Amino acid sequence: MSKTAATLTDKTLPENVSTLIDLILEENPMHNSFIQNALGHVTEEELSTLDSYLDFCQSKGQNLPYMADAYLTIVGDTFREQLYFMKHKEYRHKSYADVAGHVYDDKDYMNKYMYGLAITSFLWPNHLDMGRLFVETMPQTRNGKYLDIGPGHGYYLMKAMELGSFDEFLGIDISEASINQTGAILDHFKPEFKERFELRLMDFLDATELEAGSFDAIVMGEVLEHVEQPDVFLKRIAELAKDDAYIYVTTCINAPAVDHIFLWRSTEELEKMIEGTGLKIKTPLRLPYEGKTLEESQAEELSINVAYVLEK
Ligand SMILES: C[S@@+](CC[C@H](N)C(=O)[O-])C[C@H]1O[C@@H](n2cnc3c(N)ncnc32)[C@H](O)[C@@H]1O
Known part of the structure; x- marks a missing residue:
């Protein structure tokens, strides 16, 4: 069973952050120890900044399940690319043309990627x-x-x-x-x-x-x-x-x-x-x-x- 954010830290977690982490762990319980370590590193002030960022995202119509999904998209995609890198010893793509269509020019993917990346700045x-x-x-x-x-x-x-x-x-x-x-x-x-x-x-x-x-x-x-x-x-x-x-x-x-x-x-x-x-x-x-x-x-x-x- 997945843990909740509150059981992973003594810090007081702002509401959005606590819900976001619960959603992340519900979807990916293997991320428990990573999140526990992350919560040890981040300060309460930084968590409060993340909370305000999540308020902003919600005001733009991105609810917390979407934000959890955005974060987990980066985690999942990075893991897949790590497996490729371990096997081939190089990055999968080598040119802008290889990635533009499915990253920079794909509005839905890029939005998710950027919201997820902003969350990694804290976690x-x-x-x-x-x-x-x-x-x-x-x-x-x-x-x-x-x-x-x-x-x-x-x-x-x-x-x-x-x-x-x-x-x-x-x-x-x-x-x-x-x-x-x-x-x-x-x-x-x-x-x-x-x-x-x-x-x-x-x-x-x-x-x-x-x-x-x-x-x-x-x-x-x-x-x-x-x-x-x-x-x-x-x-x-x-x-x-x-x-x-x-x-x-x-x-x-x-x-x-x-x-x-x-x-x-x-x-x-x-x-x-x-x-x-x-x-x-x-x-x-x-x-x-x-x-x-x-x-x-x-x-x-x-x-x-x-x-x-x-x-x-
Ligand atoms: C990984 S994000 C970094 C976002 C932010 N600067 C940060 O540090 O988290 C990379 C950004 O660079 C943009 N980018 C990539 N190639 C670029 C280029 N040749 N000229 C301008 N922007 C570019 C992407 O569209 C994307 O928004």
């Missing part, structure tokens, strides 16, 4: 740690222009508005579903920013109109592994950033997912690429697979998450 300890690095390092008093490449669910762009003092925000995403979700979360939580942000539906590399050296902050979470030429993305970031800009990038190593197409097999391989693009690593966060060291994760080809504050 997956590595994702939570990467988000904490962002919150800790994002400059709070700097003005100017802020660029988010691939905002997806829009949670981090919304957070930047909440925490920072930037004047203008630009989000560029290749998926219409992501652009709509980002627009909705900003309208809901930050209506006062209505005149100060712009969202563009396009490939970041096609945004040739952007002016070199014009951005004070550039954030790109979980996009590099989705593109065919991550080094070109990084070079373009270096070009667009002001000399002292805040640059925050996250990605992953040996981390199969339905739409991951660029595979790094070690942090060294990735970091060599980053440093070959005119960017320097200021603050690295290298997060091994749960229960393993970084060396073990690399040797055993297990997923590693990484977040970096970069500088020119």
Whole structure:
């Protein structure tokens, strides 16, 4: 029999979160120990933020069973891709064309994927740690222009508005579903920013109109592994950033997912690429697979998450 959220933690769980976890465990009781560990990691304040996010989702017509299903879709799809990766030692897909139709351009799937991904920002300890690095390092008093490449669910762009003092925000995403979700979360939580942000539906590399050296902050979470030429993305970031800009990038190593197409097999391989693009690593966060060291994760080809504050 599946456990309930309340039996897995001493923390006080807000109502939406408690119901969401109960629904997840009802559907997938094997996820018990993972959730127990996750609840040990997340703070009550972060749980309360997740609760507000779930309020927002419900206000947009996504009820909690849908949100539980969105989360479990990511869990199930990732597990299937992990099995493929263990067998073939490479990601299933290699090009944007391989994944565009069934991910970015499939509105129903993409919506589910982005809602589910937002939940992992709280329930997956590595994702939570990467988000904490962002919150800790994002400059709070700097003005100017802020660029988010691939905002997806829009949670981090919304957070930047909440925490920072930037004047203008630009989000560029290749998926219409992501652009709509980002627009909705900003309208809901930050209506006062209505005149100060712009969202563009396009490939970041096609945004040739952007002016070199014009951005004070550039954030790109979980996009590099989705593109065919991550080094070109990084070079373009270096070009667009002001000399002292805040640059925050996250990605992953040996981390199969339905739409991951660029595979790094070690942090060294990735970091060599980053440093070959005119960017320097200021603050690295290298997060091994749960229960393993970084060396073990690399040797055993297990997923590693990484977040970096970069500088020119
Ligand atoms: C995995 S989501 C990441 C969402 C969010 N940034 C985060 O850190 O959780 C990746 C997002 O990047 C977008 N994306 C992928 N390739 C892109 C490209 N070439 N240009 C712009 N956006 C892209 C996808 O549509 C999706 O919304």
